Every structure is written in C-alpha cells, then in structure tokens.
Amino acid sequence: MLLVEDNLAEARLLQEFLKGTAVGQFQLVHKKRLQEAIAYLTTDWADVILLDLTLPDSQGLDSLDTLIAQVPSLPIVVLTNTNNDELAVEAVRHGAQDYLFKRLVNQDNLVRSVRYAIERKQASEALREANEALEARVQARTAELAAANQQLMQQAALLDITTDAIVVTTLNYRILFWNKGAETLYGWNRSDALGQSMLDLIHSAETLPIDPLTQHQLLEIGYWQSELQQVTKDQQSVLVQSRWTLVRDEAGQPRSILIVNTDITEKKQLEAQFLQAQRLESLGTLASGIAHDLNNILTPILAIAKLLPLKLPDLSERNQQMIKALESSAQHGTNLVKQILLFAQGGESEWMPLQLEAVLTDLEIIIQQTFPRSIDVHIHRATDLWTVTADATQLHQVLMNLCVNARDAMPNGGTLTISLDNFYSNEEFARKHLDANIGPYVVLTVSDTGVGMSTTTLSRIFDPFFTTKEVGKGTGLGLSAVLGITKSHGGFVAVRSDVGQGSEFQVYLPAIEESGVGNRESGMGD
Incomplete structure (x- = not known):
C-alpha cells in the first residue's frame, strides 16, 4: 500500500489506523512527493494508493491525473483537507475509486474505503479478464452477436455476489443482464427487467442521464461515470454512483454497455445531516455570544426605564408614553435574547x-x-x-x-x-x-x-x-x-x-x- 502524503503526523496517524485491521497485513510505503511515488512505482508495486491532493510538487486533481496516467490499473483513494463535495465528486470522475475528508477519517471508514477500492478494482479486473476470455472463445467459434452476449451474461453471473447493481444493456439501453445486486437495489426481478428499456425502468423523465455529451464520451472514450438520481420499483428515489463501460467486439466495434451502480443514498443523507449539524453548532455559538452582549446592554436600559416614572412623577403624559415605549422595546429585546439563548444552549x-x-x-x-x-x-x-x-x-x-x-x-x-x-x-x-x-x-x-x-x-x-x-x-x-x-x-x-x-x-x-x-x-x- 502506497501513501503519498507530505504531512508526517497525518501519515503516522493513518499508519496507526491500519495496524491490527483486516488490511494491516499490507506493508505501508510512505512517500512525501508525487515524483517520489512515481519513481517508486516504476520498480515496485502497490495494491492501493492513498493520495493527498496537496503535495509540495503537485496540487489538486493534477496529482490524480498524473498517477492514473502512470498506473491506470491501481485503485486510488483521494485524501483531502477540503470538505468540498464538488471537489470530491470531481476526483471520482477523474478516476479515483473513493475519497475521504482527513478530519473525518477514522479506522472504520479508512479500512472500509481501502477494502472497497481494492475490491472494486479487482472486480473490474475480473470482468476485464472474463471479457477477454469471452472474446477469445467468440473468435474461435462464431462472430454471432447473440452468442457473444450470452457468453458475456454467463461470465457476469459470477458477479452476483457483489452488492453493487450490475447491468448489461444493448447500445439502445435494452437490458441483457441484471444481477442480484440490481434486484436488491431496484426491486425488479431479473425476469421482469430483461428486455426492458433501462431508461424507462429506473429513471424518471427528469433524471434521464443520456445527452449528447454523455453519448460522445461513452463512444469516444469508452467510459463514463456520474452520480445519478434513480427510482425503484415502488417509486422510491435512490442516489447511485454510476459507472458505464463500453464493451467492443473483436473487430473493435461497440457491442454493449456494462453499467455498475453503487447505492450512495444513505451516505449522502448522513453527510447532509452532519453538515447541517455543524452549521447549526457554529450558529449557536455565535448567537450565544451575541445574546450575552445584548443582555448586558439591555439590562440597564430596562432597569432605568422602570425607575424613571418613580424618579420623575411629574412628567407630562407624552413623556410618560415615551418612557413606556422605551420600556416595552427593551423588554421585547430581552425576550428576543432569551429566545436566542434557548436556541444556543x-x-x-x-x-x-x-x-x-x-x-x-x-x-x-x-x-x-x-x-x-x-x-x-x-x-x-x-x-x-x-x-x-x-x-x-x-x-x-x-x-x-x-x-x-x-x-x-x-x-x-x-x-x-x-x-x-x-x-x-x-x-x-x-x-x-x-x-x-x-x-x-x-x-x-x-x-x-x-x-x-x-x-x-x-x-x-x-x-x-x-x-x-x-x-x-x-x-x-x-x-x-x-x-x-x-x-x-x-x-x-x-x-x-x-x-x-x-x-x-x-x-x-x-x-x-x-x-x-x-x-x-x-x-x-x-
């Protein structure tokens, strides 16, 4: 396991998290610069890379792009100090298997992220190897498209053990394969899903992912991924991390689309609740300080407003009304302060x-x-x-x-x-x-x-x-x-x-x- 991190304290903390865990058997190699990591990978190997996006010799997503260009087959988990959902999503779009905010990292989510990154990469490699084996058999037997699709489904059946929803469609998005993970996530049985349009089955009219840019990227690059809002059989909304891969025949022509969807609905909901709780905690601290200062200001004003009629009994009716207005306003301010304190503490x-x-x-x-x-x-x-x-x-x-x-x-x-x-x-x-x-x-x-x-x-x-x-x-x-x-x-x-x-x-x-x-x-x- 290769850690690319220039902060020694954070590197030691991550190493401590990995000790005595299911991934503790891996040797952790630490490099402080991106070029040091690239030099290491030219002669050695790693099962997974933990990458800090802020390095002395490289910044942001450029570090990720450089590493992927050097070792496209290695899973990469991005580490960042910036609690920025857009940056994290962009990192995944650039090819990272997962991302972690450093201040939220603990042993459980670090180990889980590393394990899932390796498993997803292994699944991708297994699928690639299975597809290569299928292509060899198709070349030896027949170029018939139907037979090739059938063989692809037989190989993909091995992936029923994964919790991800794995779907294979035609280029027109008709479903050819639907694994157990898809049945669990969407509620549709395999027999009901096969032959259906994937766009009609799990997407509403407002959440269709197909547009000219998506189609261009899929056909030209062969890969596309994004977060998608989808619907289940009982019309419940789910958010998935969707990864699409274009499968080609032996002549290099597009033949089918492999789709792997990971349910991230619960993860996103908890992230949103956590962020709201943090924001309200900060507002509460601020409100409490302001309320105490206002209370110190309003207390003598209210006290003096109550004493003035006793000290000045001969005031005109107009002046008495003005004092009452002063007392009423001060009392209203005091009540507001009490409500602020009630919110804060x-x-x-x-x-x-x-x-x-x-x-x-x-x-x-x-x-x-x-x-x-x-x-x-x-x-x-x-x-x-x-x-x-x-x-x-x-x-x-x-x-x-x-x-x-x-x-x-x-x-x-x-x-x-x-x-x-x-x-x-x-x-x-x-x-x-x-x-x-x-x-x-x-x-x-x-x-x-x-x-x-x-x-x-x-x-x-x-x-x-x-x-x-x-x-x-x-x-x-x-x-x-x-x-x-x-x-x-x-x-x-x-x-x-x-x-x-x-x-x-x-x-x-x-x-x-x-x-x-x-x-x-x-x-x-x-």
Missing part, C-alpha cells in the same frame, strides 16, 4: 417526569379559542403514552411555535393535525438519522395542509432569524427555539414538506426506560 430548565398529553391538553384550549374557524384541528393521542423527562414550559413553547407556524401556513384555512405516539428507534432507523439513538421515544407530530416549503427553504428553516414571513410578522427564532429545546432534551426534529402539499414536523423525545417500554418494533418513522 437550551436555557434553564426544570426537569421532571412528564406526560406530554398534559402539555397538549393545555394547548388544545388555547388553539380552540384563538385559531381561525377556517382551520380544522384534529388531535390524536396514543394509548399508554410513555413518559419523558422534560421541562413542561419549554415543551409547551415547542408545541405552540409549531402550531402557530402551521396556522400561518394556512391563511385560507385547512387542516391542522397534532398527534402523540410511542416509537421505538431500532438500529436501522438510528443509522439513517444522525442524532437518533436506539431506544424508546415519544413522537410529537404537527402537520398542516398549507403552502409547504421548497428544498431550499427546508435547508434553512432552523437558522436563527431566517423567516419567510412578512417584515414584522416573525422574528425567525421560533423554529430555532424548537430545535434548541429538543436537542437540550436529547431529542431531534425531522421535517417533511412539499410546495403546495403542506408540512409535517416530528419532534422525537427520549422516553423513560420502564416496565412496558422497549417494544422492539418500530411503529412509525419519518
């Missing part, structure tokens, strides 16, 4: 065992008295609802903020649905949600049939001071407070929304482990 809490049903009952009265009659309110409570350890006042604020937002999203009326349910988070659910743990939760769901939100809006709704409401009708702190309170209780928030279809917020709060809690069946999920 949860605020002070009075924790106790609590039934959320009691909080919902209190709020139900307020909603019925104050919400417009054009909004139908439906409330559902699970029987034998589990107990949470929480601050009742803060959870009341969470529920109130969500309900007010739902009301504002339905200016012409609609349906507001509030529900409380028990939910057990299993291993699969916890793996897909960054902040979830395995165990019991009580889930508070607030949904509406309002205007909904776009993907862009969804990505920012928990940012402090971000609001889609008109000026003067919202501070942009309501959902920030919801998130801050929920996190301070050890929970997390899940959101679903579509423009014109309404929104649904699910607040997951850890339940107290007690007799009867711990049913291992997940009854619901976002």
Whole structure:
C-alpha cells in the first residue's frame, strides 16, 4: 500500500489506523512527493494508493491525473483537507475509486474505503479478464452477436455476489443482464427487467442521464461515470454512483454497455445531516455570544426605564408614553435574547417526569379559542403514552411555535393535525438519522395542509432569524427555539414538506426506560 502524503503526523496517524485491521497485513510505503511515488512505482508495486491532493510538487486533481496516467490499473483513494463535495465528486470522475475528508477519517471508514477500492478494482479486473476470455472463445467459434452476449451474461453471473447493481444493456439501453445486486437495489426481478428499456425502468423523465455529451464520451472514450438520481420499483428515489463501460467486439466495434451502480443514498443523507449539524453548532455559538452582549446592554436600559416614572412623577403624559415605549422595546429585546439563548444552549430548565398529553391538553384550549374557524384541528393521542423527562414550559413553547407556524401556513384555512405516539428507534432507523439513538421515544407530530416549503427553504428553516414571513410578522427564532429545546432534551426534529402539499414536523423525545417500554418494533418513522 502506497501513501503519498507530505504531512508526517497525518501519515503516522493513518499508519496507526491500519495496524491490527483486516488490511494491516499490507506493508505501508510512505512517500512525501508525487515524483517520489512515481519513481517508486516504476520498480515496485502497490495494491492501493492513498493520495493527498496537496503535495509540495503537485496540487489538486493534477496529482490524480498524473498517477492514473502512470498506473491506470491501481485503485486510488483521494485524501483531502477540503470538505468540498464538488471537489470530491470531481476526483471520482477523474478516476479515483473513493475519497475521504482527513478530519473525518477514522479506522472504520479508512479500512472500509481501502477494502472497497481494492475490491472494486479487482472486480473490474475480473470482468476485464472474463471479457477477454469471452472474446477469445467468440473468435474461435462464431462472430454471432447473440452468442457473444450470452457468453458475456454467463461470465457476469459470477458477479452476483457483489452488492453493487450490475447491468448489461444493448447500445439502445435494452437490458441483457441484471444481477442480484440490481434486484436488491431496484426491486425488479431479473425476469421482469430483461428486455426492458433501462431508461424507462429506473429513471424518471427528469433524471434521464443520456445527452449528447454523455453519448460522445461513452463512444469516444469508452467510459463514463456520474452520480445519478434513480427510482425503484415502488417509486422510491435512490442516489447511485454510476459507472458505464463500453464493451467492443473483436473487430473493435461497440457491442454493449456494462453499467455498475453503487447505492450512495444513505451516505449522502448522513453527510447532509452532519453538515447541517455543524452549521447549526457554529450558529449557536455565535448567537450565544451575541445574546450575552445584548443582555448586558439591555439590562440597564430596562432597569432605568422602570425607575424613571418613580424618579420623575411629574412628567407630562407624552413623556410618560415615551418612557413606556422605551420600556416595552427593551423588554421585547430581552425576550428576543432569551429566545436566542434557548436556541444556543437550551436555557434553564426544570426537569421532571412528564406526560406530554398534559402539555397538549393545555394547548388544545388555547388553539380552540384563538385559531381561525377556517382551520380544522384534529388531535390524536396514543394509548399508554410513555413518559419523558422534560421541562413542561419549554415543551409547551415547542408545541405552540409549531402550531402557530402551521396556522400561518394556512391563511385560507385547512387542516391542522397534532398527534402523540410511542416509537421505538431500532438500529436501522438510528443509522439513517444522525442524532437518533436506539431506544424508546415519544413522537410529537404537527402537520398542516398549507403552502409547504421548497428544498431550499427546508435547508434553512432552523437558522436563527431566517423567516419567510412578512417584515414584522416573525422574528425567525421560533423554529430555532424548537430545535434548541429538543436537542437540550436529547431529542431531534425531522421535517417533511412539499410546495403546495403542506408540512409535517416530528419532534422525537427520549422516553423513560420502564416496565412496558422497549417494544422492539418500530411503529412509525419519518
């Protein structure tokens, strides 16, 4: 194994990660410069290359292109200090088998990336060798295209053991081969898929990958790869890393297309959740500092505004009104500071065992008295609802903020649905949600049939001071407070929304482990 890395400390750290692992049997050779690595590869060999994109004698993707030109058969895993998804995707497009952000590297993902890089390269080599053997037999027997395709399918059947979806199509994208990995990923049985158009089967009209540039690259270069959005049999969206290889006959003419698709849906979702969590953590730190400074400024202003009427009792009515306006504004500023602190660190809490049903009952009265009659309110409570350890006042604020937002999203009326349910988070659910743990939760769901939100809006709704409401009708702190309170209780928030279809917020709060809690069946999920 060849490591091309100019930072000795990071090189030692990677070496420590590899000790005592399944790939620890490989000898790690360390080179600090690209030219040193190239010189080494002219006389020696490596099973895999770990490549830093920032080297003293080469920078960025040029290092990757140079290495691939020298040793095209070696798998390369790119290491980068830059948390840049576009750069990482571009590296894979240039031929890297995988990429890792250095500050996120640990023993598990390093070993997994190295192993997968080697396995994918071995699979590619095995397929190439199988194809060569097939070509030799075809030359010896017949040039008939149908026989050649049949032989290709027999060889490709050996790849059924891989988890990747492997598909062979005609040049018109009719499916000739469909392995077990494809059945698992897309839900279509082999017998159903054979003969179908791949473009119709797993692509929607909006995600077709075929365009003149793609066809040109495939026919001229013989290889094309990209990330593609595809659909399964039950119309679920999946994101795959797709690699297309043009297969030629003995005369060098294009004959079929080999497609290898790797499901990266879960990986991308976790990356997005991690990045959002990092951003909110930074915003929380900033907001906390600003809030403390504002609090120090507002406290004497509010105190003096309250003392002035006592010190100056003979003020005119106009001046008294001005002092009241000053006090009101200072008090409003103080309330904003409290909301900012609540977002940043949860605020002070009075924790106790609590039934959320009691909080919902209190709020139900307020909603019925104050919400417009054009909004139908439906409330559902699970029987034998589990107990949470929480601050009742803060959870009341969470529920109130969500309900007010739902009301504002339905200016012409609609349906507001509030529900409380028990939910057990299993291993699969916890793996897909960054902040979830395995165990019991009580889930508070607030949904509406309002205007909904776009993907862009969804990505920012928990940012402090971000609001889609008109000026003067919202501070942009309501959902920030919801998130801050929920996190301070050890929970997390899940959101679903579509423009014109309404929104649904699910607040997951850890339940107290007690007799009867711990049913291992997940009854619901976002």
